[in-house]
Amino acid sequence: MIYRSLFPRDFLSELERLQNEVRQNFDISPSIRGFTRGGFPALNIGSTAKSIEIYAFAPGTDPASIDVHIDKGVLTVAGERPSMLPPAETKATAHIDERFSGRFRRVVTLPDDIDASAVSAKYRDGVLHISIQRREAAQPRRINIQ
The missing domain is CATH 1.20.5 (Single alpha-helices involved in coiled-coils or other helix-helix interfaces)
Known part of the structure; x- marks a missing residue:
C-alpha cells in the first residue's frame, strides 16, 4: 500500500x-x-542523419490490411486487426478479451526535410518497419577549408 x-x-x-x-x-x-x-499499433520513432525510422508493432495483423500513406509531411498508418474470438453462432463465452481488434489509425507528423519519394516499408514477425530517407540537401556534410 x-x-x-x-x-x-x-x-x-x-x-x-x-x-x-x-x-x-x-x-x-x-x-x-x-x-x-x-494506441494500437504501438510506435517507436527514431532518426539518423540520413533517415527517419518508424517501427509499428502490429502482431496478428495481415500486412495486406495495413495502409501506409504520406501526404504533406504526415504519415498515416491504418488498417484492421481481426477478432480472434469464436463466432457468435458457436455460443462460446469469452471471459477475458484483452487483445485489441478492429480498425486502427495512427498519424505522425514528419520533419520538413524528408524525401517522400524515398520510402520503404517492410513487415516481418508482427513489426512494420518504415524507413523514410531525408533529402540529400538536408544531410550534414563536411566542408573542406582551403
Missing part, C-alpha cells in the same frame, strides 16, 4: 497527481498491456 498524507503540504501538486490518475484511468487506448497511453 502506498502511504499518502491526508493533509498534503503542496495542495496544487496533489491536485495535479489526482488529475493524472483520473486521466490515466479514463484513457481508453488499448495496447498489448491493457488500457494505457498510446
